[in-house]
Amino acid sequence: MSSSGMRSPTLRVGIVGLGRLGRRHAENLMTRVAGATLVAACSPLPAELEWARDTLALPHLYSDYAALLAHEGLDAVFLVTPTSLHPQQIIQALQAGKHVFCEKPLSLDLKDCLRVSAEAARHPQLKLMIGFVRRFDASYRDAYNKIQQGAIGSPFMVYSQTCDQYDPDGFFVKFAATSGGIFLDCSVHDIDLARWLLGNPQAVRVYASGTRAMHRDLQQFQDVDNGVAICEFDNGSIATFYASRTTRHGHDTMTEITGTAGRLTVGANPRSNRVEIADIHGVRNECLPSFFERFEEAFLIEVSSFVDAIRHDKKLDLTLVDATEATRIGIALRESLLSRQSVLL
Amino acid sequence: MSSSGMRSPTLRVGIVGLGRLGRRHAENLMTRVAGATLVAACSPLPAELEWARDTLALPHLYSDYAALLAHEGLDAVFLVTPTSLHPQQIIQALQAGKHVFCEKPLSLDLKDCLRVSAEAARHPQLKLMIGFVRRFDASYRDAYNKIQQGAIGSPFMVYSQTCDQYDPDGFFVKFAATSGGIFLDCSVHDIDLARWLLGNPQAVRVYASGTRAMHRDLQQFQDVDNGVAICEFDNGSIATFYASRTTRHGHDTMTEITGTAGRLTVGANPRSNRVEIADIHGVRNECLPSFFERFEEAFLIEVSSFVDAIRHDKKLDLTLVDATEATRIGIALRESLLSRQSVLL
């Protein structure tokens, strides 16, 4: 796009972490997001930097995070790094005067969430957003707007699930030690959606349960491969969550919001596209394999919204309070799963 | 049911033909239709009569049709016989003073249809109904009622299909010589539905086409296993028909009615029940195997309606004109298929 005087200058972005999701953000920033340009990348892994050089032709590559932050003219960083690094990396970036986009969850530790919030409060001119991508999905956005317009009266009940397709390699088990468990890893999205769609009520009590249907080796991490939970809010509304690592038909993210005048369901059938097959198996549709395909467009809209908010100094809907609450409720769910008791917040 | 003075007497019925459909009618008359009782059966096939004796404990069994008509106290006959016998059997029954229910189609010959109509006109006190069962299906009835109530404005377009599940044994091919071909055998239902749902317009021109996708041996009968047709009516409305013998997912009867304010679809997915399966094939439902399961309830309602019309002397919605028109249009479709020209009616 032109950078004429009437327009805000193009945002110069550096990305940190070039795993699968990092690469998508990088490619979006490179070619599809108006008003931003990817100028540098950072990773401790040589292979990731090679990819950035070869595929994106990106000239400025760093293995050291501090060096990236010192890159001349950098406006913002995208953190697509392990959760345990989020708090310190965000704080460093804010102190270096950079806007920050950071993948969810903010942290697995509530104290860290609060430290980040405190630092962010010292830099009111900087934008900081945690990537709860579902809020940017066109269908979830439509549901949210319909609720705002009163389509279902007063919403009081949410059912939300994040069900990942079964991976015989049990790839995710490797990360079980640091993922925070199924509720902090998967349900954190559903928690955020429930709060958002129900009008940001305060969680007051949770109960969680789970089972190891296929991945028995999760026992060593006190984790489960299928978990359910109930979360009660101060205004009487309730959310029920289901998270699974063993779904056979694909990735099945679904959310139901019930109100006094109706119900909205987002994603009732995770169709991969508009094709329907009728054969000896009956009438069927194939399903999306992972969140990656499900939220392909949402990842782009998310980044565009963040860039747009910086360039036109717009208020972000998604706040640090939201990210902190998602972590706080997720931690309580894990505590309930282990204690087998309801947990007060 | 009681046969007290306040009630019409129970109708005494004789059935003719005990093939698959005849047996269903017999069982319905025996146990599920209020106000009627099956008192006798007639068939040239000893095995069919044996079934009536053993399964229904029916005492009066005839191999001769005239003998059945002479059965003491008989009120009505059900004809579930080969189409070629319909006209003569109906006429005999009317002359014997019996009400007549006859399976569709009335006849493959227009002159026979008119002969039957003429005879029926001489017996205005007798009810005669041709079994276009779909009119008695709850879903088709609901669609009809919605149209009457103006739900889709003024209806002007019908798409209707009758698609039978592929039978590797090609059972139907044996009957191809006498069935009248795919349009008179299958589409005759769709023709009747189209006329009914569009408000009984007069057909003025048809065009038909077809192919032999799997049953090449139909060539000897000048028949096809998949046929499509367009039928234009005098009020400007149009119907498109599709009939198939080679459907893989089951029996798929579907009808769409489009009007100036909306569209109704009956049977968009021939689900066998309310179960949905999600597995490595995707999300799917199994399908109904044949018209027998699809119209199980409709066959019962059809017979009950006929019995009710006799007992309370109600006018039948489904008239001989309807049955004659269905045959007339079906014959024109076959003519068009063979001549490859549009045919005026």
Add this chain to the structure above:
Amino acid sequence: MSSSGMRSPTLRVGIVGLGRLGRRHAENLMTRVAGATLVAACSPLPAELEWARDTLALPHLYSDYAALLAHEGLDAVFLVTPTSLHPQQIIQALQAGKHVFCEKPLSLDLKDCLRVSAEAARHPQLKLMIGFVRRFDASYRDAYNKIQQGAIGSPFMVYSQTCDQYDPDGFFVKFAATSGGIFLDCSVHDIDLARWLLGNPQAVRVYASGTRAMHRDLQQFQDVDNGVAICEFDNGSIATFYASRTTRHGHDTMTEITGTAGRLTVGANPRSNRVEIADIHGVRNECLPSFFERFEEAFLIEVSSFVDAIRHDKKLDLTLVDATEATRIGIALRESLLSRQSVLL
């Protein structure tokens, strides 16, 4: 049907209670159930007995239960009476040597369940069935059979809901004092389904929560109009329940069973029939208004199965243990709702 020597004699049945559901059972017994005949009815309400006389032409009508039990030649009774009467009425019938069909739930009191079980054990020749009608629905039966055949591998998770259409008159509120609350009144079906579909595991812990979204006056009964619950079983499987009195689109009974190889869903969309409407509201289907339409066929199959079990001395699948467990779990859910703690069983 014939009552020849080769056949078991027709079962002579008396019905007790002729409210909406009682009348349906009576009409089914009168005209649609082979092998049974309704010979007498009992009700304390003159209007109900009048209905039996006028509509069914039933000659033997009793206002006194003991008198009905003394009716000459009576084989079985159908109890469609208030829950509080069930235990004593069942025990009396057993002591009088009658087979008993009783509507669900068996009782709201666990001790009463056990008293009935003890009495039943003294009459092993008598059949006693509690009417968990959903087990006789063709779709639930199909799901059960598919699970038995291994279609979804090993089942480990159930989500089951019973959502009644919102009734502005709040009719059910009148019964809130004696219904046992939403979990014992509605979820008791889901509890029974979960146990059945999961292979009869033992419940070990429950947690329940609820809200009064529209019927605030339920507070006086410590009841809610929307409730959710988690039930953990001894084999690691889990069930989640949702019950509602405020559903806008109709009666929505839905059950999902997830296994290691797939998922089955029964009733994902409570379509009223096979009609789909496309108009300015989008593409839609109308929904079933109540459990009465949803389980119309199941009520008939249920009664036929019971009659058949008596006539051919078959073992009933549905046992008193099932009915007792449903009550036991339902009571625990209510206790959890009130205590806001998880409850051990």
Add this chain to the structure above:
Amino acid sequence: MSSSGMRSPTLRVGIVGLGRLGRRHAENLMTRVAGATLVAACSPLPAELEWARDTLALPHLYSDYAALLAHEGLDAVFLVTPTSLHPQQIIQALQAGKHVFCEKPLSLDLKDCLRVSAEAARHPQLKLMIGFVRRFDASYRDAYNKIQQGAIGSPFMVYSQTCDQYDPDGFFVKFAATSGGIFLDCSVHDIDLARWLLGNPQAVRVYASGTRAMHRDLQQFQDVDNGVAICEFDNGSIATFYASRTTRHGHDTMTEITGTAGRLTVGANPRSNRVEIADIHGVRNECLPSFFERFEEAFLIEVSSFVDAIRHDKKLDLTLVDATEATRIGIALRESLLSRQSVLL
């Protein structure tokens, strides 16, 4: 993107016509298509050029087509102009040595199609593609691939419809004089899909019919607002088409392909997104308003494919023969509509 030595140089594109669709192509070329850049625009309408300057900051604007073709360094033109201009504009561009993308249909006149083909044959090094956008839609592409892989056996029957949402302003009526009528304007897409999905058979006979359900003023143009047609191919396969200008629920593009082993349906319900609404209207989804939303992604993929084919000298799947055949069949349908006879090709 980088223009390093290892890569083909970026394609410099000029666009002609900036109506609704032209603007979309322009924006895609500007920001979302890798390997191409929009360098100039041409339109006789000052307002369109103003839009290009103000919104796209495009510096080179022409009111004269020849001037655009003379633009220094131009590689390709995109023609989004009235159909009547297509042939001459394509020929001029080819003669000027430019690659050409032209919106469908190629022409309403068969002689013009052949003139273009002849000219194109003289410039084998230039790419020329007519924008049958549906071939680039992910769902249609998936269906095509499944057919290639044998998923439905041998395909022999297509049903394809293009139904536009009713526009009370009758906007399209203004263009009826030059659109070529409903079959050349709408069904031309379905014709192309049918040929593509059936393996490019040769059309041998067509029959068409139509009605004016709402737009009676179309009579002056001998056009209809709802048309149906049958098209027979030389290999025995058949296509049925439906086109409508009066659909109430939205834009409904749907295609069914039936083969000897199954059926694929693309777009059975034109859902606008993944939201489902359950309220007093039943269970429903909202629908896409127009082809613009339906094929939003496909327009981008189409342009990217064209650009990619030029840059890497790939063969185009979509040929001039395809575009010519679509026009040829479309003309025959119109002829049949007017003559009320089947038409041989």
